[in-house]
Amino acid sequence: MGPPRGMIDLSAILLAGGRARRLDGAVKPLQTVGGRTLLDIAVSAATGAGADPIIGVGPVMPAAGAVRWTREDPPFGGPVAGVVAGFHAMTSAVAAVPAWTLVLACDLPRADAAVPLLTAAAPLVGADVDAVCLGDATGRPQFLVGLFRSRALGAQIERMPRSGRDAAVRELVADLAVTVVGDPHSGGAAALSSDRAAALSFDVDTWEDLEAARRAGEDGNRE
Structure with missing residues (x-):
């Protein structure tokens, strides 16, 4: 069965397993913004894009949506290890690998608005x-807010030492051709102000x- 009409064929890897040292070790994905956890914002963004399956990488956490959980072994191996573990869990869960894989860090309060830019x-x-990745205020690609062709991402993963x-x-994406999607809300002034x-x-x-x-x-x- 293909993706819903108007949506791309998509799976999602949600990275939720970091140490959050600068948050004193608090569970970052469970911090709330606007009454929702950062994890739920990410799950909502992936669900709204039609992603199936949605793989969460990290310790099992409550989520408002259908998330399959996995974890890199050993834990706290960094975001690339998380992507590798999530990709392997995704390919094991499906009969046919979706054409695109969304890689999304669970620390973006506006993921609901960012992901539709990528899927469009x-x-x-x-x-x-x-790959299609969101750009920051300077135009640099944010690879952990990106859509990757699953075949290309899988080939890169196979080349990564120590999983x-x-x-x-940058080692994971070094050989990929990436298109950067500009963030309409990150003008130069906004980047330097409280906005x-x-x-x-x-x-x-x-x-x-x-x-x-x-x-x-x-x-x-x-407003």
């Missing part, structure tokens, strides 16, 4: 493009980031 762009890119443990993300939390690429790393995301959400609700 993916059908428009050429066959020689391997990607402690690898830099930076309005950017779709804004991620939560610290308590200050979390408070900024909550304030941005409150401001958006008042």
Whole structure:
């Protein structure tokens, strides 16, 4: 059975297993913004895009949606190890691997708005493009907010030593042709002001980031 009408053939890998050192070890995906956990925001974004299956990489957590959980072995191997573990879990769960794989970190308060930009762009890119990623305020691709052709991502994963443990993300994407989708909410001024939390690429790393995301959400609700 193919994807729903108007949607791309898609699976999702949600990265939810980091140490969150700058949040004093708090479980980052379960922190709330706008009344929802960051995990639920990511699950909602993946579900809204028609992703099936949705693989969560990290300790099992409560989620508002159907998530299959797995974890890199050993834990805390970094985001690349998480992608590798998630991809293997995804391919084991399906009869036919979806054409695209969404890789999404569970620390983006505006994932619901970011993912539709990617899924709208993916059908428009050429066959020689391997990935579509969100750009930050400087135009740099955010690879953990990206859509990857599953065949190309799988080939990169097979080349990763030690199942990607402690690898830099750039090592995973080094040979991929990437199209960057601009963030319409991350103008130069926003990147340098308190409004930076309005950017779709804004991620939560610290308590200050979390408070900024909550304030941005409150401001958006008042508009």
